[in-house]
Amino acid sequence: MLAFLIRRIGQSLFVILAMAALVFLGVFFIGNPIDVLLAPDADQAERAEAIVRLGLDKPLWQQFFIFLADLARGDLGTSFVHGTSAVGLIFERLPATMELAFVALVLAVVVGIPLGVIAGLKSEGFAGRSIMTGSIVGFSLPNFWFGIMLILFFAVTLQWLPAGGRGPTGSLFGIELSLLNPAGWPNLLMPALTLAIYKVSLVIRLAYSGTREAMLQDYVRFARAKGLSRRRILGVHVLKNILIPIVTVLGLELGSMIAFAVVTESVFAWPGIGKLLIDSIGRLDRPVIVAYLMIVVALFAVINLVVDILYSVLDPRVRLSDTGN
Amino acid sequence: MSAVLEVHDLKAHFFTRRGVIAAVDGVDFSLERGEVMGLVGESGSGKTVTGLSILGLIDPPGRIVAGSIRLAGQELVGASEEEWRMIRGRKVAMIFQDPMMTLNPVLRIDTQMMEAILAHEAIPQEAARQRCRDALGRVGIPSPNERLSAYPHQFSGGMRQRVAIAIALLNNPELIIADEPTTALDVTIQAQIVAQVQKLAAEMGTAVVWVTHDLAVVSGLADKLAVMYAGRIVEEGPTADVLNRPMHPYTLGLLNSLPVRNPRGRPLNQIPGAAPSLLALPPGCPFAPRCIRAVDICRQVAPAETDAGNARRLRCYNPLPAAEAA
Numbered sequence: 001m002l003a004f005l006i007r008r009i010g011q012s013l014f015v016i017l018a019m020a021a022l023v024f025l026g027v028f029f030i031g032n033p034i035d036v037l038l039a040p041d042a043d044q045a046e047r048a049e050a051i052v053r054l055g056l057d058k059p060l061w062q063q064f065f066i067f068l069a070d071l072a073r074g075d076l077g078t079s080f081v082h083g084t085s086a087v088g089l090i091f092e093r094l095p096a097t098m099e100l101a102f103v104a105l106v107l108a109v110v111v112g113i114p115l116g117v118i119a120g121l122k123s124e125g126f127a128g129r130s131i132m133t134g135s136i137v138g139f140s141l142p143n144f145w146f147g148i149m150l151i152l153f154f155a156v157t158l159q160w161l162p163a164g165g166r167g168p169t170g171s172l173f174g175i176e177l178s179l180l181n182p183a184g185w186p187n188l189l190m191p192a193l194t195l196a197i198y199k200v201s202l203v204i205r206l207a208y209s210g211t212r213e214a215m216l217q218d219y220v221r222f223a224r225a226k227g228l229s230r231r232r233i234l235g236v237h238v239l240k241n242i243l244i245p246i247v248t249v250l251g252l253e254l255g256s257m258i259a260f261a262v263v264t265e266s267v268f269a270w271p272g273i274g275k276l277l278i279d280s281i282g283r284l285d286r287p288v289i290v291a292y293l294m295i296v297v298a299l300f301a302v303i304n305l306v307v308d309i310l311y312s313v314l315d316p317r318v319r320l321s322d323t324g325n
Numbered sequence: 326m327s328a329v330l331e332v333h334d335l336k337a338h339f340f341t342r343r344g345v346i347a348a349v350d351g352v353d354f355s356l357e358r359g360e361v362m363g364l365v366g367e368s369g370s371g372k373t374v375t376g377l378s379i380l381g382l383i384d385p386p387g388r389i390v391a392g393s394i395r396l397a398g399q400e401l402v403g404a405s406e407e408e409w410r411m412i413r414g415r416k417v418a419m420i421f422q423d424p425m426m427t428l429n430p431v432l433r434i435d436t437q438m439m440e441a442i443l444a445h446e447a448i449p450q451e452a453a454r455q456r457c458r459d460a461l462g463r464v465g466i467p468s469p470n471e472r473l474s475a476y477p478h479q480f481s482g483g484m485r486q487r488v489a490i491a492i493a494l495l496n497n498p499e500l501i502i503a504d505e506p507t508t509a510l511d512v513t514i515q516a517q518i519v520a521q522v523q524k525l526a527a528e529m530g531t532a533v534v535w536v537t538h539d540l541a542v543v544s545g546l547a548d549k550l551a552v553m554y555a556g557r558i559v560e561e562g563p564t565a566d567v568l569n570r571p572m573h574p575y576t577l578g579l580l581n582s583l584p585v586r587n588p589r590g591r592p593l594n595q596i597p598g599a600a601p602s603l604l605a606l607p608p609g610c611p612f613a614p615r616c617i618r619a620v621d622i623c624r625q626v627a628p629a630e631t632d633a634g635n636a637r638r639l640r641c642y643n644p645l646p647a648a649e650a651a
Contacts, residue, residue: 217426218421218422218423218426219426219427221382222428224380224382225382225413225414226440226492227410227414227415227441227444227445228410228440228441229444232444236440237429240432241431314431315431316431316478317430317478
């Protein structure tokens with residue numbers, strides 16, 4: 001297990017390094033930050049002084065190493081717009097996005113797995129067909145459209161739920177979370193649902209095909225021949241087998257939910273990192289964009305690592321491959 | 326002696342879009358305590374479906390349409406799902422063909438064994454574990470205590486089949502259905518498994534239905550043989566009698582296609598043609614189109630079961646004379 005962990009962490013570091021090089025070069029080619037930073041009436045002396053102060057007179061490779069050294073210390077510069085640390089800005093907004101993604105993930109699992117299993121068991125019946133048709137609809141609906149329709153129906157027509165923004169929050173270790181304050185739940189519901197709808201459909205389809213496959217396996221027939229109850233067969237024998245692909249896919253999807261909640265957050269004016277990214281792109285706030293990209297990469301690397309570990313918990317056959325290649 | 330299992334006129338049909346498949350079409354047999362019966366036939370003859378019927382494990386579109394299965398006096402046809410569940414694993418256990426597939430790959434052996442006990446009895450975990458340990462020891466698995474917490478992939482095929490047998494024996498069932506349990510194993514392991522089942526069944530007085538297409542396997546194991554063709558038992562009798570003096574041309578065909586009975590260098594004898602489609606059975610005897618001894622009546626009316634004396638039963642108009650045997 002230890003060797004496996006060390007190898008996987010090494011791989012993750014390499015991915016982060018490669019991404020750092022790409023981001024650095026990408027930003028370098030966008031243009032000269034001096035044009036954005038200095039007032040339009042700055043004279044040549046001020047300009048030269050700023051170039052030296054920012055280290056832009058050094059060769060590219062030196063600048064890159066300075067960037068890496070700062071990255072290692074967790075310093076990704078100061079936001080042009082807000083005047084505060086870019087990393088700090090993102091971490092301030094991260095909990096909002098995280099809890100949105102978390103609620104969406106829970107919805108995907110709690111709603112998706114039972115529906116998928118039911119559909120898999122009754123694939124010829126009315127219930128099964130309806131669920132599978134519904135999942136295709138869920139797949140195909142554009143995210144923003146679904147969000148707008150929710151707002152139109154529940155916020156404008158029925159006036160049951162607030163149309164946007166993050167309601168009251170509760171505080172835990174200095175982190176503000178809507179989940180901790182029931183008054184904030186109505187605000188959380190629609191954005192989480194919008195973010196979840198695609199994942200629910202995805203989990204339904206995975207659980208559906210997994211169940212159909214598992215039910216035909218000899219081990220299910222053998223479990224029945226042992227006289228086990230249907231509940232135990234489904235809840236233990238089938239579920240543990242279908243969870244393996246679901247965990248893999250959901251792990252990746254969790255990353256994408258956090259990183260690309262941009263559309264949902266924009267529709268619901270949810271103050272998360274997606275909204276921050278859109279605003280920063282609009283204002284050419286480069287340190288924030290760079291910090292965002294680097295944090296997202298790190299996030300993906302961590303999630304993938306966790307998925308690999310979970311995978312070996314679920315599937316004993318994976319555990320033996322510690323020493324392999 | 327009282328019969329443990331009495332199957333009478335059992336019919337299990339599958340209702341497909343292309344028509345009704347009569348996989349089992351009127352099967353009769355009975356088993357006494359500790360008796361071992363070989364149920365022999367080609368693929369598609371209905372032997373596996375017969376075995377699954379006795380556990381109520383036939384899934385839609387198939388179902389038992391007629392007949393009776395009496396287990397120690399209790400009628401099983403028409404039992405509710407919960408009644409079936411209580412019988413499965415406790416009174417009737419089953420061993421399947423491929424040991425690589427029958428154990429759940431993601432659950433530990435102790436989980437899969439203990440649940441078989443706890444599904445039928447409310448006993449403490451530790452007592453159940455102890456019984457599993459004993460059962461593993463009894464089927465010849467070394468260091469059963471450590472092996473209990475292993476996963477199926479850590480066992481070889483033969484060992485997995487031993488585990489499956491241990492699970493089948495956990496609740497001291499009255500009957501075990503063994504569906505080709507040695508087909509997927511090496512020949513040396515086959516012999517060990519056969520000997521193991523034979524020994525345990527004799528010790529515990531468990532009756533066994535051994536489903537197979539391999540006459541060689543059952544010849545040394547079964548007390549009696551039933552040969553199935555197209556959903557019916559065409560010949561039944563004590564094992565030695567049937568093997569030494571087959572009366573049905575199909576039984577002779579099966580015997581002649583065994584490699585050991587052929588002189589070296591000569592091509593193997595085979596039964597001409599293939600097993601008929603159960604969707605379009607010809608009128609008359611289903612074996613008639615492949616039969617060397619078919620006469621006119623064979624193609625018109627299916628033969629009824631006749632008592633051929635000496636505890637033998639037969640479905641044939643023109644059985645082999647004694648001289649032609651083997």
